[in-house]
Amino acid sequence: MADELRVGIIGANAHSGWARESHVPAVQALAGLSLAAIATNSRDTADEAAKAFGTKGYASGLDLIADPAIDIVTVATRVWVSVKPLPTKSRMARELAPPAP
Known part of the structure; x- marks a missing residue:
């Protein structure tokens, strides 16, 4: 595994939202973590977020x-x-931690 x-x-918008205000800055500030990718629900917003956060963008989580x-x-x-798609996502052999309500 890499040093970071x-x-x-998934869900970081370039212009507003909880992820932009809390998740992105927290990941960027914590030693040992690197923001590597953002996913939104369209190619346009993924490209905007990728540019805003200096990372790779995906149009699909x-x-x-x-x-x-x-x-x-x-x-x-x-x-x-996020609740409906999680069962599908979790079958991809990756552990996911959804946000607490």
């Missing part, structure tokens, strides 16, 4: 999860957005 754990965040270069995935979407 590579983190991917499933694509981010499938990336073997990502060590940790955090789901920072609204609870009603």
Whole structure:
């Protein structure tokens, strides 16, 4: 494993939101973590977020999860957005920690 754990965040918008205000700055500030990827729900917003945060962007959370270069995935979407897809995502042999309601 690398010296830093590579983190991917699902649901980080470049302009607003909980992930932008808390998850991204926390990952960037913590020693041993590196923000490696962002996933949103469209190519346009993924590109905007990737540019804003200086990282790789995915238009699908499933694509981010499938990336073997990502060590940790955090789901920072609204609870009603993330609850339904989690069973599908969790079958991808990756551990996911959804946000607490």
